[in-house]
Amino acid sequence: MDGxxxxxxxxxxxxxxxxxxxxxxxxLLNFTVVSEHSELHEWLGYVALAMVVLRxxxxxxxxxxxxxxxxxxxxxxxxxRARTMLSPGRHGHGEANRSHNPxxxxxxxxxxxMLFAVAGTGILLENFGEASQIGEVAExxxxxxxxxxxxxxxxxxxxxxxxxxxxxINLIRQMTWSRRGKSGPV
Amino acid sequence: xxxxDSKARLRRRVYGLAxxxxxxxxxxxxxxxxxxxxxxFSGLSGHDVLEAAVAVALVSGIVFGAIEMRRTIEQAGRAExxxxxxxxxxxxxxxxxxxxxxxxxxxxxxxxxxxxxxEIAEIAEIRRTAASTVRAQLxxxxxxxxxxxxxxLVSLFIDDLLGGPLPGMEATEETSSAER
Ligand code: HEM
Ligand code: HEM
Numbered sequence: 265m266d267g268x269x270x271x272x273x274x275x276x277x278x279x280x281x282x283x284x285x286x287x288x289x290x291x292l293l294n295f296t297v298v299s300e301h302s303e304l305h306e307w308l309g310y311v312a313l314a315m316v317v318l319r320x321x322x323x324x325x326x327x328x329x330x331x332x333x334x335x336x337x338x339x340x341x342x343x344x345r346a347r348t349m350l351s352p353g354r355h356g357h358g359e360a361n362r363s364h365n366p367x368x369x370x371x372x373x374x375x376x377x378m379l380f381a382v383a384g385t386g387i388l389l390e391n392f393g394e395a396s397q398i399g400e401v402a403e404x405x406x407x408x409x410x411x412x413x414x415x416x417x418x419x420x421x422x423x424x425x426x427x428x429x430x431x432x433i434n435l436i437r438q439m440t441w442s443r444r445g446k447s448g449p450v
Numbered sequence: 451x452x453x454x455d456s457k458a459r460l461r462r463r464v465y466g467l468a469x470x471x472x473x474x475x476x477x478x479x480x481x482x483x484x485x486x487x488x489x490x491f492s493g494l495s496g497h498d499v500l501e502a503a504v505a506v507a508l509v510s511g512i513v514f515g516a517i518e519m520r521r522t523i524e525q526a527g528r529a530e531x532x533x534x535x536x537x538x539x540x541x542x543x544x545x546x547x548x549x550x551x552x553x554x555x556x557x558x559x560x561x562x563x564x565x566x567x568x569e570i571a572e573i574a575e576i577r578r579t580a581a582s583t584v585r586a587q588l589x590x591x592x593x594x595x596x597x598x599x600x601x602x603l604v605s606l607f608i609d610d611l612l613g614g615p616l617p618g619m620e621a622t623e624e625t626s627s628a629e630r
Contacts, residue, residue: 311479
């Protein structure tokens with residue numbers, strides 16, 4: 265009886281949603297409008313770091329779909345996934361609903377790693393000052409990793425849009441609070 | 451009704467817990483950042499041991515809050531599952547009626563969607579047919595079931611589900627059957 269019904273819309277839990285959009289806003293603000301010498305820049309950076317730390321804890325003890333074990337990093341799985349995405353008409357529907365797809369998972373771990381690098385070097389920079397030797401290195405690394413982070417985020421958004429089109433599942437809506445009353449565990 | 455209430459309550463609880471977790475995390479990171487700055491300027495002291503203890507307490511608080519939150523989410527998931535199981539039992543009963551009325555497979559499918567509250571346009575979309583087809587199927591379903599509308603179709607099952615008159619409700623039962 266249920267065979268003809270569309271795949272139910274599963275939503276990410278609020279921890280994933282809140283941490284994601286807070287990080288995205290903080291990073292984009294810091295990269296674009298907020299002056300890099302202002303206190304606000306450091307505060308936003310700390311808030312983004314806090315969100316990633318919370319997400320790490322949630323990745324260990326959190327809801328099933330959000331746990332790291334639900335989307336282990338795997339190069340082979342990611343390669344298979346890329347191949348499936350590139351060959352028309354062969355993209356699976358059901359599996360897209362479980363967690364991040366293997367290709368997306370790689371990007372997600374990369375983004376988190378880069379966030380730690382940017383925040384870590386930012387904190388070093390703040391504590392040692394640009395004049396010191398550590399500060400000088402930290403400044404270089406901070407700048408390079410910040411640029412890389414935003415580049416990866418751009419690729420990430422591109423991947424999200426592509427995957428949404430191919431699978432017919434609106435991934436962005438799963439990451440927001442719309443329609444939460446209709447389906448999904450919470 | 452009671453079920454949607456408890457679901458809404460669980461959802462509010464989940465969002466409340468999420469807000470607290472976010473706040474705790476921001477505080478913890480600011481606190482640790484501040485502690486590192488102190489360390490940098492004044493070297494290690496007894497004060498730092500205290501700060502380390504506070505940091506550990508803050509992080510444990512987050513971990514326990516997160517575990518509590520996962521429990522709440524799982525509880526909400528189970529509540530939803532219970533609804534599915536209930537509709538499973540009801541589904542069997544409905545299926546028996548369908549057999550009795552000799553609905554075709556397509557008609558049974560349409561009838562089930564109609565009972566679940568989908569509009570004609572939605573049923574057409576789900577089954578990838580024209581709305582006029584669905585309308586014709588519904589007419590046949592109503593004829594076979596001996597009713598004239600969707601609400602009558604649904605109330606057939608409500609009657610069955612409730613079984614007999616509810617205790618203390620005989621009078622109301624009579625008026626409602628008189629209405630019909
Ligand atoms: C600098 C900006 C951004 C960063 C650092 C970032 C980072 C991330 C990370 C780490 C995840 C994994 C989430 C988790 O499991 O907790 C994620 C997922 C996601 N992000 Fe972003 N993101 C950014 C911007 C955006 C933007 C602008 C959009 C909207 C177009 C977006 C849409 C999504 C979606 C839809 C997912 C879920 C993907 C899936 O279903 O597998 N992100 N992002
Ligand atoms: C998390 C997201 C962050 C992003 C995207 C980001 C991005 C940037 C960028 C693009 C610059 C300019 C680099 C240059 O041209 O030299 C910069 C500079 C700076 N950042 Fe960040 N940052 C982040 C976090 C932080 C944090 C957490 C801190 C410290 C607590 C911090 C401290 C600084 C400082 C002190 C500078 C000034 C460097 C200079 O004088 O050129 N940043 N940041």
